[in-house]
Amino acid sequence: MPEGHSIHRVARVHRRWLVGRHFTADSPQGRPEVARGLSGRVLLGVDAHGKHLFHTFEGDVRLHIHLGLFGRIRHFRGDAPVPSTACRLRLVSDGATLQLSGPSACELLSLEEEAALRARLGEDPLRAEASLDRAYARLTRGRVPLAQALLDQGRIAGVGNIVRAEALFVAGLPPLMPVCELEREAFDRLWGAMRALLQDGVRDGLIVTPGAPPRPSPGRKRAERFCVYSRAGLPCPRCGGKVTGQSLAARTLYFCATCQGVDRMHGPRRKRAVTLAP
DNA sequence: CAAAAATGCTGAC
DNA sequence: TCAGCCTTTTTGT
Numbered sequence: 001m002p003e004g005h006s007i008h009r010v011a012r013v014h015r016r017w018l019v020g021r022h023f024t025a026d027s028p029q030g031r032p033e034v035a036r037g038l039s040g041r042v043l044l045g046v047d048a049h050g051k052h053l054f055h056t057f058e059g060d061v062r063l064h065i066h067l068g069l070f071g072r073i074r075h076f077r078g079d080a081p082v083p084s085t086a087c088r089l090r091l092v093s094d095g096a097t098l099q100l101s102g103p104s105a106c107e108l109l110s111l112e113e114e115a116a117l118r119a120r121l122g123e124d125p126l127r128a129e130a131s132l133d134r135a136y137a138r139l140t141r142g143r144v145p146l147a148q149a150l151l152d153q154g155r156i157a158g159v160g161n162i163v164r165a166e167a168l169f170v171a172g173l174p175p176l177m178p179v180c181e182l183e184r185e186a187f188d189r190l191w192g193a194m195r196a197l198l199q200d201g202v203r204d205g206l207i208v209t210p211g212a213p214p215r216p217s218p219g220r221k222r223a224e225r226f227c228v229y230s231r232a233g234l235p236c237p238r239c240g241g242k243v244t245g246q247s248l249a250a251r252t253l254y255f256c257a258t259c260q261g262v263d264r265m266h267g268p269r270r271k272r273a274v275t276l277a278p
Numbered sequence: 279c280a281a282a283a284a285t286g287c288t289g290a291c
Numbered sequence: 292t293c294a295g296c297c298t299t300t301t302t303g304t
Contacts, residue, residue: 069287153287
């Protein structure tokens with residue numbers, strides 16, 4: 001579930017439905033001190049940065065949530081079901097309930113702790129104040145592969161395995177090129193692709209890459225949402241060649257070697273030299 | 279039923 | 292580089 005778009009969508013939903021309400025909190029599993037700290041307070045605001053969520057309650061109480069790989073947030077209007085035994089935090093108000101399970105972080109932070117955490121995060125394509133200059137400068141440090149740098153939340157925040165694969169495909173960029181060789185023009189294209197995918201994801205609640213196969217591939221039941229992510233061995237929707245899936249820094253990277261110019265290392269949009277007759 | 283997989287991150291070697 | 296964390300959903304017998 002959780003790449004940046006899911007988190008920003010949650011923040012938007014909470015701003016609309018939960019801010020201004022007076023909550024009682026409990027923690028069926030694991031975080032009694034967090035529940036105690038929040039219980040009886042009014043929620044004042046919600047902010048998302050990358051994959052991190054920050055809730056501010058009255059009395060300067062700040063909740064930090066990171067869903068990690070397994071985390072989930074459910075909300076209910078009116079009656080809510082009994083939470084699972086794994087429910088880490090439940091917030092209940094008149095008419096709205098929130099249940100959080102499986103997060104990798106659910107903690108109260110001081111103003112300073114929150115500031116320190118946010119300072120470690122890179123530019124978030126979903127935040128209005130994001131600076132392309134800063135994002136480009138941070139992203140292109142060092143010689144790590146471009147695809148690996150994209151998952152580094154200190155360079156760019158909110159991009160996960162799906163968005164990196166799909167955005168690199170949309171931008172037609174070779175994922176394994178040294179990131180310091182990424183030209184500004186190619187970066188702008190990539191940033192635009194990431195931002196568009198994430199923004200559509202916030203609006204729609206899930207990511208569907210433009211150009212994804214409209215019909216299920218052979219051996220699949222449903223129409224597909226992605227061009228390359230999780231499609232190793234299946235045909236690329238653009239050129240029909242086989243999509244590659246390979247491990248990079250312990251994550252699976254998906255790409256189309258043909259469309260993303262892997263052999264040329266600098267992308268397919270560069271003009272090929274032509275031998276002219278004398 | 280059991281097993282596997284999943285969009286993430288950390289800490290130990 | 293790898294194991295480990297942690298929950299839910301999907302797939303297979």
